[in-house]
Amino acid sequence: MTVDSEITTHPPRRDAKRATARSKSLGDTAGPIEKAVKAVILTIACALVIVPFVGIVSTSLAPADQVTDAGGFVLFPREIDLTAYRSILSGGVVARALLISIVVTAVGTALSLTLTAMLAWALSRKGTVANKQMLILVLISLLFSPGLIPTYLVVRQFGLIDSLWSLIIPGLVSAFNVIVVRAFFVNLPEELTDAARIDGASEWQIFRRIALPLSKAVLAVIGLFYGVGYWNAFFNALLYLNDASKWPLQMVLRTYVVNGSEMGTAEMGQVVEAAPPQTTIQMAILVISIIPILLVYPFLQRHFAKGMLTGAVKG
Known part of the structure; x- marks a missing residue:
């Protein structure tokens, strides 16, 4: 054998x-x-x-x-000269546009995240009134978007022309992001919500104290999508803002970098003895437009692949 x-x-x-x-x-x-x-x-x-x-x-x-x-492109500078940054960040067009972009991005991202999470939670609950009908409307808006002229007429009808709200409200909620967050809420264990209801928690308390803490990972990703979208958007400003003093940073970037318009001393915050070359100013504007996203991304990157439900339910 x-x-x-x-x-x-x-x-x-x-x-x-x-x-x-x-x-x-x-x-x-x-x-x-x-x-x-x-x-x-x-x-x-x-x-x-x-x-x-x-x-x-x-x-x-x-x-x-x-x-x-x-000739306009330097790979290794001989010395560090901050004249371009001092010129555009001391109260001129770029400084004002930077502040407007920060406010629009912060307010828009906060409102978009709040509404997206609330709508996704409502669509994920079986007892919600008109649940299926609302979900169908969200899916239809995902497949068919309104045209440019109807959107402009709606914005004008609500009196949002030349208002910073015109940069936020038209793109406040993304149907795709709602579907993503809803799918996350649907997969939450029923034992968590049932145990909370037995303890006397209301639907709002379940959403605020259970669903939101467990959804930090997906909300961080969706928040990054919203934030980058608000920060990089310029088309709404091009359509709805006639006052150049309300331009966000991306419109300044488009005007003085993409279109190549020269920035004179009137547009700079500080009048220097010798104005820096236009190429230096354009590159400085580019750097300023890139830095905020580079600073925020490392803090949210760890949530991308982090599982928040591991060990949430134990027997």
């Missing part, structure tokens, strides 16, 4: 060892080439991303004569 077991078990083990040895030998022969190709591709990809960004920051910090001599 021992001999039979050896006869039946040893050959497969030997075959497995041979297959493993063969795969290792093939991996050893193909490994260096594949690693070299991957290293080259990753290096090129990183260079395509990093070099332009470094060039933007370096040009915004480079002295005026170096920018002029280099």
Whole structure:
């Protein structure tokens, strides 16, 4: 019986060892080439991303004569010169637009998150009045969006022209984000809500004390989507704002960077003896428009893959 077991078990083990040895030998022969190709591709990809960004920051910090001599693009500044930042952040057009963008982004993101979470919670509860009908309306709005002219007429009818609310209200709730948050709420364990109801908790208390704390991960992601959308939006400002003093930062970016309009001393907050080159000012505006998102993203990135329901229900 021992001999039979050896006869039946040893050959497969030997075959497995041979297959493993063969795969290792093939991996050893193909490994260096594949690693070299991957290293080259990753290096090129990183260079395509990093070099332009470094060039933007370096040009915004480079002295005026170096920018002029280099033809408008400096990769390694000779010294750090903050004249461009002092010129545009000391009370001029850029400083005012930056403050408006911060206010619009903060208020819009807070309102959008609140309404999205409340609507998604209502649509995820079976006892909600007209639950299916409301869900169908949300799905229809996801598939069919209103045209530009009807949207403008609605905004004008509500008296939002030349108001900062026109940058917030038209895109206050995203149907896609509602569906995402609703799917998260639907998957919440029923034991949590049932136990809360037995303890006498109302629907609002269940939503505020149970659903919202468990949904920090998905709300962080949705909040980042809303925040980036409000921060980068310029089309609503182009349509609804006739007063240039109410422009957000992205409209200033479009005017003085994309369109190439020159920023004179009247638009700068501080009159300097020698105004920095227009290229330096444009790169400084670009850096200012990028930094807030770069500062916020690391604090929300950890929520992307974090599971908030692990161990929430234990027997």
